Amino acid sequence: MPRILRVLAPNPGPLTLQGTNTWIVGARPSLVIDPGPDDPEHIREVHREADPVGAILLTHHHPDHAPGADLLAHVSGAPVLAFRPVANEHKLTDGAIVPGGDTTLRAVHAPGHTPDHLVFFERESGALFTGDTVLGRGTSLIDPPEGDLAAYMRSLSIMLSLAPRVIFPGHGPAVWSAVEKLREYVDHRKDRERQVLAGLEEGARTAEELVPGIYSDYPKELYPAAARSVLAHLLKLAREGRVARIGRPVDERFALASGASCERCGRPVVPGSRLCARCGVAALQEAPPGPGRTTEAGGDAHSGPSSETTGGRGST
Numbered sequence: 001m002p003r004i005l006r007v008l009a010p011n012p013g014p015l016t017l018q019g020t021n022t023w024i025v026g027a028r029p030s031l032v033i034d035p036g037p038d039d040p041e042h043i044r045e046v047h048r049e050a051d052p053v054g055a056i057l058l059t060h061h062h063p064d065h066a067p068g069a070d071l072l073a074h075v076s077g078a079p080v081l082a083f084r085p086v087a088n089e090h091k092l093t094d095g096a097i098v099p100g101g102d103t104t105l106r107a108v109h110a111p112g113h114t115p116d117h118l119v120f121f122e123r124e125s126g127a128l129f130t131g132d133t134v135l136g137r138g139t140s141l142i143d144p145p146e147g148d149l150a151a152y153m154r155s156l157s158i159m160l161s162l163a164p165r166v167i168f169p170g171h172g173p174a175v176w177s178a179v180e181k182l183r184e185y186v187d188h189r190k191d192r193e194r195q196v197l198a199g200l201e202e203g204a205r206t207a208e209e210l211v212p213g214i215y216s217d218y219p220k221e222l223y224p225a226a227a228r229s230v231l232a233h234l235l236k237l238a239r240e241g242r243v244a245r246i247g248r249p250v251d252e253r254f255a256l257a258s259g260a261s262c263e264r265c266g267r268p269v270v271p272g273s274r275l276c277a278r279c280g281v282a283a284l285q286e287a288p289p290g291p292g293r294t295t296e297a298g299g300d301a302h303s304g305p306s307s308e309t310t311g312g313r314g315s316t
């Protein structure tokens with residue numbers, strides 16, 4: 001097993017737990033994962049422990065993971081590698097192997113927390129470096145539109161297929177029951193999804209309206225964050241055709257889909273409707289008031305079939 005060392009960044013907080021974990025893997029040269037914030041003291045300590053550095057790897061570009069990479073690259077001379085490189089960084093593709101002195105890391109694309117998120121797998125030890133996709137404590141934040149729950153669920157299965165032995169997360173302690181932790185994450189989201197669907201059985205709701213019923217055991221300060229998580233579930237369910245989106249984006253509500261599709265665009269509709277909310281508005285605009293005119297679909301020469309609206313509403 002290669003040397004695996006953690007240097008904790010001095011940025012504790014509600015989302016970062018006790019701070020960002022900067023991981024140093026192997027030696028002569030070592031590989032550094034997530035230098036963390038741009039804190040000179042922290043970067044000096046990372047450099048002292050990691051020297052010589054072969055490469056600096058970023059799980060993603062959030063401010064608690066990436067900004068220290070510039071300074072570490074400057075003092076160590078090592079390149080910075082990321083899935084979506086910015087400035088002088090280099091591209092790391094899904095499946096790429098990064099060699100260190102006595103180990104290699106495989107980059108695995110694991111979107112969901114962010115679209116560009118990578119996790120890193122060290123095969124010999126079974127160590128999986130998960131960044132913000134799996135934390136040592138609590139759950140990962142999936143905040144739309146950057147966060148995508150459907151992608152995240154696929155990423156959890158990909159990580160399970162690696163059969164890791166230990167998880168070294170971006171925040172919180174190492175997790176030695178790695179597979180159990182990943183299964184727990186999958187089950188947790190499936191439970192939440194059931195709760196969201198149950199909440200919609202009463203009628204159309206916004207994400208915020210669903211929160212108190214689902215998070216009744218949690219303090220109210222957490223409700224705004226919980227609403228983002230519920231929204232991530234609703235958007236996933238909408239894309240799967242199990243939930244319909246009603247109204248304008250500013251006051252959007254969600255309802256259980258009736259199983260029927262909009263006659264124009266094929267999106268799910270609420271029970272009793274032939275058109276989804278968006279096509280209903282379009283039909284109203286297309287049909288000027290006048291004797292004998294109706295606002296129903298198909299009643300207007302301008303309202304052709306709907307291929308231009310097919311394909312959803314540009315959600316992430």
Ligand SMILES: [Zn+2]
Pocket residue numbers: 060062113132
């Ligand atoms: Zn993050």
Ligand SMILES: [Zn+2]
Pocket residue numbers: 015016062064065131132170171
């Ligand atoms: Zn983070």
